[in-house]
Every structure is written in structure tokens, then in C-alpha cells.
Amino acid sequence: MAALTDRHGRSFPYLRLSLLEACNFRCSYCLPDGYHAAAGTPRWLGREEIARLLRGFAAVGLRKLRLTGGEPSLRTDLAEIIADAVATPGIQTVAMTSNGILLRRRFAQWRAAGLSALNVSLDSLDDARFHAITGRDRGAEVRAGIELALASDLPTLKLNAVLLRGLNDDELPAWLDYLRTRNLTVRFIELMQTGDNRDYFRRHHVRAEALEQSLQGQGWQLLPRAATAGPAREYAHPGFRGRIGIIAPYSRDFCAGCNRLRVTAHGDLRLCLFGDFGIPLRPLLQSDASLDELTATLHAQLGLKQAGHGLHEGRTGLTRHLASIGG
Known part of the structure; x- marks a missing residue:
């Protein structure tokens, strides 16, 4: 069956599937008041529905799946969903994005089920700042889980840090120290405006281009982008084991390389x-x-x-907050 392509010549081997909207963090840029289910909210897609969805997408070229949320580790059947995805003919990579709070307790189960790539949100290396941004005083616990994953045979481990003016945008030196000896990628993500965070966005948005220019000035080199890679421009430096990714949705031509589709936890396809x-x-x-x-x-x-998206014009579409669709 023909692979998915659009009228702009882009193909879509990458699906981001939200498993639920619920999250146990209170990140200031996403769910500062915590998650509250709306009355009458339908149940999340069940395991069999997910398996059928993946078979359909795999038939039209899906090669990489990312499980997102909310916080996907809150699904009690997560290991089974991972195993089902791994067993789906055509899917080559099963990845997940998590806040890492259950990483130490559950990572072995996820890896045994076949998880091959993991992104962990870590908006600051400083415990007090982590607490202020996420609403949870669990930074040390998340970092311990990261070290556990780093010591395993997991093929790909990445960290996500949302760039926030006045909150964590001065931490590049600390991150460089962290990356000197660790074989992982830290991805700095430019804050995006959503339906619920307009005032926050105005206070804390900082363009990622300045950080990217600083890296280039320090000898970091842009790496080639794989066909199923996410939106980050990834850099490497011979003096560091780790790498740095930049996700800059407000940069020119950001959408030209789009290769991913999204399905919400209730089964709605989102083209953007x-x-x-x-x-x-x-x-x-x-x-x-x-x-x-x-x-x-x-x-x-x-x-x-x-x-392309309409972020430059302040158009955020249906996305109230990133937990509603998994980012």
C-alpha cells in the first residue's frame, strides 16, 4: 500500500500517539493547576483499539512510533502497549516521552517489552528550579532514573528542556558540564504558545536561535537528519560525549521537514x-x-x-495545552 504523502511532497513515517491526557506534574508552561478531567470526557483508547490503529498506520508507512501523554507511564497497561507496538510488522522504533517520575521503578519493564528510545523531560539540573517549573520537588529522583537508563542497553536516550526566559535560560554552562561525559542528547525546546498559556508565553518566551548561534560559535557541528527523526536540529562536538538538539518552531522553514502525524488519546487524527x-x-x-x-x-x-502552522500569527488551533495532545 502506498506510503502517506501530502500535497507539499512530505512523507510521514512517524506517529506520535497520546495514551492519555492526565499528568502527575504541574509544569508552569503546560498544566500549572494540574490535570482536571472535564465532565463527560470519553475513555482513552483501549489496548485493542491502539493495536488496530498501529496496524493501519504501519500499512501506509509508519516506521517510528512515539508514545506520549499527558504522562504515558500512568497507563497500567503501558508495557503491554509497547509490546504490541514492537510486534506490529513495519514498526522499527518504539519511543516514549515521559516526565521520568516512574523511571527507576518501571524502566526495566518498558525495556523488556521492547522500548527502543526514551525522551525524559528535565527542564533544569537545579533542584529548586526544577521544583519551581514542574511543581514537583523530584528533580533528584528523575535524574537518578536517567542514570539508570543511561547505564542500560537502551539504544537512544534524550532529555527535553523547555527554554524559559528568566527561569532556566542561563543554564547552558551547567548542561555542557553534564554532557561532557554522558552519551545522550539534550534538546532545548523553544516555548510554544498554546490556548491556555498566552500571558506566560509573553513573559517567558525566548528565541532558540541565540542559543544555536552560541553553540556554533563554540565549535558545535550540525549533524545530518535521519528520515524518521523528530524536529530537532542536532549538534555534536568532539570534546563532548553528549549531543545538543535545538527545536525552534518559530524559525523560518521549520515545517518544511515535517514527517509526523498525531493521534489524541481519544482517537482523533491531528494533521498538525x-x-x-x-x-x-x-x-x-x-x-x-x-x-x-x-x-x-x-x-x-x-x-x-x-x-505550516500559524504560531507566528498567534493561532494555536485546538491545542489548549501540550498535555492534551502530547507535544
């Missing part, structure tokens, strides 16, 4: 993180007989994908 509509796929996940209709729907909907 900041799109204005979702396409309900759940009715097509009730039986294997619907897989042909599912793949036909995916091909048809790609014709609606726009060339």
Missing part, C-alpha cells in the same frame, strides 16, 4: 500540533474489517495538511 480540527478515527478501530477504510481515510485527510 496546532491544527484547527481533528478527524475522529475511533469509529474505524472497532474491528479489523475497518482497516482498509482507516488507511483510505488517512490518505484522504493528508490532502488537507497545510504547509
